[in-house]
Amino acid sequence: MDLKWLNDLVALSETGGFAKAARRRRVTQPAFSKRIRALEDWVGVKLVSRDAHPVRLTEAGERFLIAARQITEAVLAAKSEAQAADGQKPDLVVFTAATTLSQRFFPKWITRMKARCPDLRARMQHYGHFNAHFEALANREVDFLIGYHDGSAGPRIDRSGLIWKQIGRSSLLPVSKSLKSGAPAFPIAETEEGLIPHLARTEGSYLGLVLESHLREWDLKLDNLFELTSTVAIKNMVLEGHGLAWLSSESIEAELRTGSLVQAHPDRWRIPLEIRLYRLDRRIGPQAEALWDQVRAV
Numbered sequence: 107m108d109l110k111w112l113n114d115l116v117a118l119s120e121t122g123g124f125a126k127a128a129r130r131r132r133v134t135q136p137a138f139s140k141r142i143r144a145l146e147d148w149v150g151v152k153l154v155s156r157d158a159h160p161v162r163l164t165e166a167g168e169r170f171l172i173a174a175r176q177i178t179e180a181v182l183a184a185k186s187e188a189q190a191a192d193g194q195k196p197d198l199v200v201f202t203a204a205t206t207l208s209q210r211f212f213p214k215w216i217t218r219m220k221a222r223c224p225d226l227r228a229r230m231q232h233y234g235h236f237n238a239h240f241e242a243l244a245n246r247e248v249d250f251l252i253g254y255h256d257g258s259a260g261p262r263i264d265r266s267g268l269i270w271k272q273i274g275r276s277s278l279l280p281v282s283k284s285l286k287s288g289a290p291a292f293p294i295a296e297t298e299e300g301l302i303p304h305l306a307r308t309e310g311s312y313l314g315l316v317l318e319s320h321l322r323e324w325d326l327k328l329d330n331l332f333e334l335t336s337t338v339a340i341k342n343m344v345l346e347g348h349g350l351a352w353l354s355s356e357s358i359e360a361e362l363r364t365g366s367l368v369q370a371h372p373d374r375w376r377i378p379l380e381i382r383l384y385r386l387d388r389r390i391g392p393q394a395e396a397l398w399d400q401v402r403a404v
Contacts, residue, residue, distance in 0.1 A: 109181060111145035112174040113245055114138060115153065115163075119171055121266060122160030130267050132241035182246065182391075197393035199228045202239045203252035204312065206337045208232065210356040211274060211381060212252060222400040226393065236312040243268070243384060249394040251384040254354075256316045256377060267387055271401050274381035278317060280370040281358060282350040292350040294326065294371040301329035303349030308335045317352050320377055341367075352377070 110131075117127040128138035146153050153167035163171060203212060208230050220226050231248055233239050240263065243251045254276065282290035292302055306328075307314030321328070331349055334340045340351045341358060350370045361367035369376075383401060385394070 107145070107148045108141070109178065110245065111141050111148070112178050114141050115145060115167070115171060115174050116178070117244070117267070118142065118154065118161065119163055119167075122162070124161060126266060131244055132237050178246070197227070197391050199226060199250070199391070199394045199397055200231055200248040201228060201250045201252060202231045202233055202242055202248045204236065204239075204254070205232065206354055206357045207252050207254070207381065210354075210359075211276075215252075215273060219397060219400060222403075223393075223397050226397060235310055240384075243386065246386065246390075249385065249390050250397075253382055253384060254312055254316070255380040255382050256319070257380065258320075258377075265384070268384050269387045270382045270384045272380050273383045273401065273404075276379040276381055277355045278313060278352040278377035278379060279355055279358070280350055280352050280375045281344060281362075281367045282370045283345055283347045284365055284368040288365060288368065290350070290368045290370045291347055292370055294350070294375055301327050303331050304328035305340050305343050305349050305351040306330040306333045307340065308333045311335065313352075313354065316377060316379070324375065326375070354379070 114127065114131055117130045118124065121127045121130060124139055124142075125135050128135040131138060133141075142154060149166075149170060151166045152164055153170055155162050155164050155167075201208075201212070212230065216226075216228060231242065233242055236253065239248075239251050239253065242248045244267070252273070255272075280294060282292040285291055294302065307317065329349075332343060334343065337353060337357050341353055341361070343349070344351050344353070345361070345366060355362075358367055362369075385398060389395070390398075
């Protein structure tokens with residue numbers, strides 16, 4: 107029996123539908139349905155009444171749901187006890203975030219929060235795709251997720267079962283290597299002739315999806331010369347003069363300050379972003395709850 111199956115059943119009971127529960131669990135609906143079937147096979151009884159709309163649990167399912175919640179809570183408690191027995195401090199608050207946020211935003215933010223929570227102990231856990239961050243949060247592998255949010259044209263993400271607080275602001279800025287004159291090597295002109303060399307993000311990153319949404323609305327002639335995954339790699343390619351790119355403001359603070367990078371247009375084509383702290387809308391660990399109280403108070 108996989109512990110994920112228990113969390114799947116909890117999600118299904120709370121959402122009332124396989125499609126909604128699958129989105130919350132960050133898996134495809136067929137994969138989610140297969141996991142619920144596997145849980146039913148393991149238990150040996152039918153747990154879900156699939157003919158009902160919304161979907162509801164059977165009487166056996168409702169009874170098993172109580173145990174499922176208790177088991178997941180007990181496993182998390184046992185993990186903390188084992189860490190304590192091994193000399194580790196319990197109630198370690200676990201975060202996940204995109205690499206740029208974990209490197210550029212998190213250190214200063216957590217310093218401010220530690221001043222309000224002196225006993226705070228934390229760990230940053232890294233995952234690959236941004237959907238993996240939300241899945242880790244749904245699976246209770248982490249307490250908090252720090253992520254970007256574009257409220258205008260960004261990709262739709264199912265945030266059911268989550269609550270959040272805005273903790274910062276950012277922007278995606280079109281930037282280019284600067285010439286000796288201080289002008290951008292690859293400006294975005296109002297009447298551009300020809301294609302502008304562009305360094306794009308590989309498919310799947312949140313900021314890449316945000317940019318794609320806006321580019322579909324903008325009439326810009328871009329030539330995607332390179333596609334890269336890492337923000338650092340994209341920035342280095344821009345510094346080498348290969349083209350322009352949209353980069354988050356916190357990732358290029360130093361370069362904008364020294365003038366090695368400049369905005370490709372002085373006041374257009376920027377994308378404002380929120381920086382949000384996400385958590386599950388259910389009880390988490392004592393230290394994490396204490397931190398959340400302070401975040402809400404700011």
